Amino acid sequence: MNCYCCSGVAFTKCCAPLVERKKSAESAEALMRSRFTAYCLGDYQYIFDTYTTAQKKDLSVESLAKSASGTKWFALNARPVAGTDSYVEFSAYYFENKKTGVLHETSQFVFENNAWRYDTGTIHPDTGTIKIGRNDHCPCGSGKKFKQCCMKLTA
Template identity: 55%
Template sequence: MRCYCCSSKPFNECCEPFIKGVKYPNTAEQLMRSRFSAYATAHYQYILETYTKEKQKDLSVEDLVQSAQGATWFALKVHPTLAANSKPNTAVVEFTAYYFENKSMYQLHETSNFNIEDGKWRYHDGVLHDDCGKIKYGRNLPCVCGSNKKFKQCCSLKNH
């Protein structure tokens, strides 16, 4: 099965080993992709554990479950990062995550900040872009997941 993060790799070779704790992400992008896959597969404990310690103290698994309730995460697009990051042990990743909620399609476009903490990448926070929210996407357009199929023949089928 293709990974939820749209990397074109199989899930068991891409994000699943991170979510199961068998491996740790080597880059902030790998962590961001695995966090998306964790949302798509409802592995909220992993999401909590991959926040920085500062952010973890104000969150719980229940908070994460509540915030994601009703959303079906189905596609991820990672944007190229042009600016070099000048701070050591930090990284910035910009992405757009797509999800269905109440039979409608939404996007979450964020520029995220990551830090290395105890030798592991952690998500700290992010800035949401103005284009977040409900979107209309043509059924005959290429699917947002990058499968080279039409949307109506691919991820649109996940909108139950």
């Protein structure tokens, strides 16, 4: 099975070792991908653990789970921002209330206590509800039409 983060790599060789805490992310992008995967899996403890110490003060595992309630994440496009190793721009696609949406953000990561951690993010104005046509290419990058790919996850 390919990884939830749409890397095209098998889950067992991509994000599983990170989410299962068998190894640490080697880059901000790898951490971003593993956090998306954790949202797909509902592993809010992992998401909480990968915030910076400063950000954790205003969060809890329960608040993260509550904020994600009713959202089903299905595709990720992520890339490091050129010229830096601590910023990642991503578009994360989701289903919520029978609608399709995208979260487009540039995130800042910090290397803290010998590990990459999510610190803050700037949300882009094109974030929100979007329309993906049944015959449009799926945002997961499979090359398939949306109706033959991730649209099936709404059922």
